[in-house]
Amino acid sequence: MKVIICDDQDIVRDGLELLLKLEADIEIVGIASDGAEAVEMAMREKPDLVLMDLKMPVMNGVDATREIKVKCPGTKVLVLTTYGTDDWVLDAIRAGASGYLLKDAPREGVLSAIRGTVEGKTYIDPSVAGKIIGELSGTKKKPAASITGKLTQREIEVLQLLAKGLSNDDIAKQLFLSEGTVRNHISSIVAKLGVSDRTQAAIVAIQHGLG
Numbered sequence: 001m002k003v004i005i006c007d008d009q010d011i012v013r014d015g016l017e018l019l020l021k022l023e024a025d026i027e028i029v030g031i032a033s034d035g036a037e038a039v040e041m042a043m044r045e046k047p048d049l050v051l052m053d054l055k056m057p058v059m060n061g062v063d064a065t066r067e068i069k070v071k072c073p074g075t076k077v078l079v080l081t082t083y084g085t086d087d088w089v090l091d092a093i094r095a096g097a098s099g100y101l102l103k104d105a106p107r108e109g110v111l112s113a114i115r116g117t118v119e120g121k122t123y124i125d126p127s128v129a130g131k132i133i134g135e136l137s138g139t140k141k142k143p144a145a146s147i148t149g150k151l152t153q154r155e156i157e158v159l160q161l162l163a164k165g166l167s168n169d170d171i172a173k174q175l176f177l178s179e180g181t182v183r184n185h186i187s188s189i190v191a192k193l194g195v196s197d198r199t200q201a202a203i204v205a206i207q208h209g210l211g
Contacts (some may be wrong), residue, residue, distance in 0.1 A: 001118045002045060004030040006038035006064070007053040007080065012103060016051060026114070035064025042072045048118045049076045050096070054088050062091045069096030076083060076197075078117045098199050100121035120166045120183070123175075123201045144208045150192045156210070158185045162198055163205035 003026055005016050013031055020026045029036040030041035038050055039110050051070060054061035065077045076098045081088070089100060099122055101113045113123040148156050154175075161171045169184045175182070186198055 001025060001049065001116070002027050002029045002047040003114065004028075004032060004038060004041050004045065004047045004050045006032040006035065006050055006061070008033050008056040009053075012053070012080070019110065020114075023111065035059030035061055035067075037070065038064050038130075039067045042068045042075055045076055046072060049078055049114060050078050051101075051114070051161060052077050052092075054079060054081050054092060055069045059092060060088075062095050063135060064090055065092060065097050066095040076117050078123065091201060096197065096200065098197055104211075116167075120198065122165060122202060124165070144210055147193060147208050148203060148210075154188050155171075157187050158182060159189050159201060159205050160210050162186065162189075163210055165202070 005013055005020070005028060007013050007016070015032070017028060017031060018211065020028055029045040029047050030038075032038040032041055034056045034204060035052075037210070039059070041047075042050055050065075052061045052065055056064075061079060065079070068075055068077060075090045077096060078101055079092045079097045080101055080103050082103050092100065099113060099117045101110065101123065116123050116159045151159065157175060158171055161174060166174070168179050168186070169179070172182045177185075186201070189201050190197060193201055193204055195204060
């Protein structure tokens with residue numbers, strides 16, 4: 001899998017580079033020190049994933065994520081942050097980030113998050129997940145009918161499990177479907193809801209009381 005590292009701190013970039021170079025299935029195709037560089041590299045290299053810092057000069061991680069998702073929709077963005085209570089958490093997810101990882105995560109946690117995100121899973125660090133759920137739970141729920149009317153009954157069932165953070169494999173087992181069928185349902189859900197990916201679909205589901 002092709003990965004770009006984007007962080008304005010030398011020590012973080014160097015540490016991630018050393019970590020990822022040890023993995024046979026991961027190829028580093030670019031190292032950026034700000035969001036603008038990351039966008040340019042993503043357009044050129046078409047990576048599977050960008051490890052994206054948030055607070056950087058020139059262009060921050062939220063804006064860079066938004067541009068990458070527009071210009072390179074096949075590229076996943078896994079956000080790196082120092083604090084799980086960062087106020088930019090929801091902004092990054094809304095911009096199209098597929099997951100959120102704390103910089104002090106253990107080695108195996110970082111690798112698992114990278115591989116899982118590339119495979120299509122949503123990775124949210126537990127401490128960050130609490131903030132996201134808390135923020136969404138504190139907002140007034142929108143009528144569920146405004147989105148359920150666009151979906152089939154099976155798609156609604158898949159969306160509800162997606163909103164609970166289940167992987168494709170877990171959803172398949174719970175609904176007695178193949179993983180391929182689940183992937184097709186999620187693609188259909190994403191298209192019908194007009195969102196960019198499964199993470200966005202999960203947020204919409206929670207906002208409408210389906211999570």
